[in-house]
Amino acid sequence: MIPEIGHFSLIVATALSFLLAIYPLIGAKINHPGMINSAKPLAIMQFLLMSLSFAVLAYAFATDDFSVGYVATNSNSLLPIQYKISAVWGGHEGSLLLWSLTLAIWTAAVAVFSQGIPKVALARVLSVMGMIAIGFNLFILLTSNPFDRTLPYLPLDGNDLNPLLQDIGLIFHPPMLYMGYVGFSVAFAFAIAALMAGRLDSAWARWSRPWTLIAWVFLTSGIALGSWWAYYELGWGGWWFWDPVENSSFMPWLAGTALIHSLAVSEKRGVFKSWTVLLSISAFSLSLLGTFLVRSGVLVSVHAFASDPARGLFILAFLIAVVGGSLLLYAVKGSEIKSRGKYSLFSRETFLLMNNVLLIAALLVVLIGTLLPLVHKELGMGSISIGVPFFNNIFFYMIIPLAIALGVAPLLRWKKQEADLRPLFKQLAVCAVASIVLAVALPAIFADKIKIVAVVGFALAFWVIITSSLEVYIRATHRHSFVSGVTKLGRSHWAMVLGHVGLAMMLIGISATQNYKIEKDLRMLPGDEVVFADYLFEFERIGEANGSNYEGYKAVFNISKDGKFETVMKAEKRSYFAQRSMPMTEAAIDWGVTRDLYIALGEQLADDSWAIRIYYEPFIRFIWWGGLVMSIGGLLAVSDRRYRFVNKRVAKAQSLGQE
Amino acid sequence: MNPRRKKRLSIALVIIIGLGTMTGLVLYALKQNIDLFYTPSQLVEGLGEDKVKPEIGQRLRIGGLVMPGTVTRNMEDLKVSFVLSDDNGGLVTLEYEGILPDLFREGQGIVAQGVLKSANVISASEVLAKHDEEYMPPEVAEAIKGIKHMKPEYGNETK
Numbered sequence: 001m002i003p004e005i006g007h008f009s010l011i012v013a014t015a016l017s018f019l020l021a022i023y024p025l026i027g028a029k030i031n032h033p034g035m036i037n038s039a040k041p042l043a044i045m046q047f048l049l050m051s052l053s054f055a056v057l058a059y060a061f062a063t064d065d066f067s068v069g070y071v072a073t074n075s076n077s078l079l080p081i082q083y084k085i086s087a088v089w090g091g092h093e094g095s096l097l098l099w100s101l102t103l104a105i106w107t108a109a110v111a112v113f114s115q116g117i118p119k120v121a122l123a124r125v126l127s128v129m130g131m132i133a134i135g136f137n138l139f140i141l142l143t144s145n146p147f148d149r150t151l152p153y154l155p156l157d158g159n160d161l162n163p164l165l166q167d168i169g170l171i172f173h174p175p176m177l178y179m180g181y182v183g184f185s186v187a188f189a190f191a192i193a194a195l196m197a198g199r200l201d202s203a204w205a206r207w208s209r210p211w212t213l214i215a216w217v218f219l220t221s222g223i224a225l226g227s228w229w230a231y232y233e234l235g236w237g238g239w240w241f242w243d244p245v246e247n248s249s250f251m252p253w254l255a256g257t258a259l260i261h262s263l264a265v266s267e268k269r270g271v272f273k274s275w276t277v278l279l280s281i282s283a284f285s286l287s288l289l290g291t292f293l294v295r296s297g298v299l300v301s302v303h304a305f306a307s308d309p310a311r312g313l314f315i316l317a318f319l320i321a322v323v324g325g326s327l328l329l330y331a332v333k334g335s336e337i338k339s340r341g342k343y344s345l346f347s348r349e350t351f352l353l354m355n356n357v358l359l360i361a362a363l364l365v366v367l368i369g370t371l372l373p374l375v376h377k378e379l380g381m382g383s384i385s386i387g388v389p390f391f392n393n394i395f396f397y398m399i400i401p402l403a404i405a406l407g408v409a410p411l412l413r414w415k416k417q418e419a420d421l422r423p424l425f426k427q428l429a430v431c432a433v434a435s436i437v438l439a440v441a442l443p444a445i446f447a448d449k450i451k452i453v454a455v456v457g458f459a460l461a462f463w464v465i466i467t468s469s470l471e472v473y474i475r476a477t478h479r480h481s482f483v484s485g486v487t488k489l490g491r492s493h494w495a496m497v498l499g500h501v502g503l504a505m506m507l508i509g510i511s512a513t514q515n516y517k518i519e520k521d522l523r524m525l526p527g528d529e530v531v532f533a534d535y536l537f538e539f540e541r542i543g544e545a546n547g548s549n550y551e552g553y554k555a556v557f558n559i560s561k562d563g564k565f566e567t568v569m570k571a572e573k574r575s576y577f578a579q580r581s582m583p584m585t586e587a588a589i590d591w592g593v594t595r596d597l598y599i600a601l602g603e604q605l606a607d608d609s610w611a612i613r614i615y616y617e618p619f620i621r622f623i624w625w626g627g628l629v630m631s632i633g634g635l636l637a638v639s640d641r642r643y644r645f646v647n648k649r650v651a652k653a654q655s656l657g658q659e
Numbered sequence: 660m661n662p663r664r665k666k667r668l669s670i671a672l673v674i675i676i677g678l679g680t681m682t683g684l685v686l687y688a689l690k691q692n693i694d695l696f697y698t699p700s701q702l703v704e705g706l707g708e709d710k711v712k713p714e715i716g717q718r719l720r721i722g723g724l725v726m727p728g729t730v731t732r733n734m735e736d737l738k739v740s741f742v743l744s745d746d747n748g749g750l751v752t753l754e755y756e757g758i759l760p761d762l763f764r765e766g767q768g769i770v771a772q773g774v775l776k777s778a779n780v781i782s783a784s785e786v787l788a789k790h791d792e793e794y795m796p797p798e799v800a801e802a803i804k805g806i807k808h809m810k811p812e813y814g815n816e817t818k
Contacts, residue, residue, distance in 0.1 A: 342663075344666065353670075365681075383720075384693050385696065385772075386692055387692035387772075390691070390692035522737070606732065611737055611758045611759075612758075
């Protein structure tokens with residue numbers, strides 16, 4: 001009975017999304033206040049019903065209701081409770097329900113937290129979000145209903161959650177990523193609503209900007225979390241594989257990053273407006289494309305659960321409707337957008353334009369690399385795959401101009417730099433020299449070889465850090481002493497600094513691991529020793545390691561350096577009861593600021609020896625810390641007082657106008 | 660030419676040069692990094708209507724079923740070799756050094772990336788079998804239509 005409540009509330013929520021898509025939009029057209037005002041309660045009701053539906057599914061998981069087919073395929077009575085809950089989004093149907101719930105959350109949030117926005121504009125925005133909700137809710141109801149029953153032959157126990165997904169990282173990774181993906185629907189809705197109304201001013205950019213930033217923060221942290229999970233869970237010691245699924249989350253990120261920069265220009269300077277609209281459409285379209293690629297089963301990966309062609313076809317049709325419809329609207333109405341304001345060649349605008357061009361170029365490269373094998377195969381030219389070096393090589397060349405421009409841009413003024421550029425060039429030359437010196441010094445200290453590719457990466461990272469610090473110094477000492485000036489910098493200014501420094505930290509991590517990582521597969525007997533990157537690894541013994549729903553082995557290693565004992569590392573191999581044929585490697589990781597040691601246990605070989613894989617990964621943590629710093633930067637930007645202040649002021653003006 | 664046009668022209672030039680460089684770079688990188696996929700029979704007999712055989716030293720991907728009883732391990736190190744097959748009778752030997760994936764079994768479909776050493780021997784740099792026992796990579800499934808996918812034995816060797 002209870003699962004039917006979930007199903008029913010999903011149906012009602014879908015009906016509400018139809019109302020939300022039609023009613024306020026007509027209201028905005030004929031200027032009917034009642035219809036315009038209906039948007040907010042509809043959005044909130046839709047959110048409540050979606051939450052109920054989701055809660056019911058979670059309840060079915062928590063109570064082991066195996067009469068629900070989806071629960072039976074993705075859970076097991078022995079599964080620990082936290083994984084029962086995360087198993088709700090461990091499969092295709094549930095993760096789509098999460099997608100829809102996320103959309104309902106964003107819609108309700110926009111409805112509640114947008115007091116500063118005129119009601120008519122808000123009604124249009126919520127309507128557009130309602131249209132997206134229709135697509136996804138119908139998709140769930142028609143092709144992938146998570147509440148389908150297995151009655152009357154219900155299984156005694158479930159199939160268990162894929163062991164790869166039984167992990168803390170996977171509890172948070174999908175919801176974060178979805179918040180990001182779906183969050184771009186807000187920027188999309190704002191852009192479409194503005195196109196419909198034919199009004200694109202800097203107020204529009206100001207409304208859209210905090211939402212886009214929050215979505216970007218979620219996406220950034222979601223991707224970073226996924227990368228961290230892949231690193232410690234898959235046992236391959238890598239942090240990014242250019243897997244099509246990873247790429248399909250990276251593409252919206254690139255578009256979103258371009259968008260937050262271009263929105264900043266549109267808000268502050270009133271230029272780039274039509275470009276910003278196009279980016280808003282692209283970011284969300286790429287999120288949909290990502291969903292299509294992952295969910296339709298056209299890709300081969302850990303993430304691909306669905307291989308039902310009807311599902312793929314539905315998402316494809318939806319994708320075409322959204323992309324085609326919005327581009328058509330853009331084509332018809334886009335010419336009305338006029339950007340005022342001029343800027344000279346050497347201005348911050350030009351450099352931000354360069355940033356956008358480079359980000360979109362990177363996006364196109366990833367798009368080609370991801371879709372080309374699919375197209376090639378569909379055209380009957382045989383299966384191909386595009387190797388990882390393709391992406392690595394191109395990104396190496398593209399990051400160089402991006403990082404250089406990124407260092408210079410914050411030092412420039414909007415509109416026009418003063419005539420005499422010599423002092424600026426002098427400062428930049430000093431920064432460049434300092435970066436190169438540091439970039440050579442870093443590998444000289446921690447590694448025995450100096451590799452050019454790594455030095456380039458380090459130099460770019462230091463360049464970004466040094467120029468950012470210089471910019472903070474100049475800005476702070478503009479009118480005050482450094483100490484009092486530095487406290488007066490606004491949050492959005494710190495946001496920019498953190499965003500850029502975060503990227504620099506990532507660059508350090510990437511350059512170090514890609515060039516100085518050491519990897520070895522070994523055949524070892526208990527008692528064997530091996531010296532590896534100055535560390536002595538002693539394979540002490542092998543023991544048993546059993547858990548509530550698995551049994552396994554663990555290999556114990558003693559690690560010492562220069563004759564001094566450092567730590568004990570335990571690498572495990574697990575075999576889950578419900579899915580015996582899928583043994584899992586639980587890698588042992590000894591983490592540190594400058595390096596990670598990583599041991600993965602392979603299979604047992606004939607003579608009691610074990611296959612063992614050891615990695616030495618310098619500075620790898622900087623990659624995820626960089627992601628974290630970038631996300632904090634994004635949060636700071638959202639919390640900038642400008643948005644709160646403006647909202648209050650507008651709200652006040654509005655309430656005065658009504659009286 | 661007035662300064663405004665001059666500025667626009669220089670921006671346009673920069674973008675065109677940039678895009679040109681990028682296209683060149685992408686095409687070059689693609690040429691270097693596209694790997695064709697073969698099944699064992701395609702490798703032995705040639706691919707497509709023209710029966711194009713890969714050259715020795717060429718990088719490629721291969722997918723097929725691990726033939727039961729052919730997995731031989733070196734007792735000293737982690738070198739291992741096995742034979743891949745499909746329903747059309749092609750047999751290709753793979754040599755690999757390192758740890759095989761958790762899901763590697765006899766009778767299982769796998770995909771490998773490697774370099775062709777001689778007519779039907781491949782030196783693999785990567786062996787993939789990422790999925791559960793019901794899963795077969797679509798490329799393999801397509802190429803081996805008809806052959807019954809053997810479920811792996813759950814014996815003591817997995818413990």
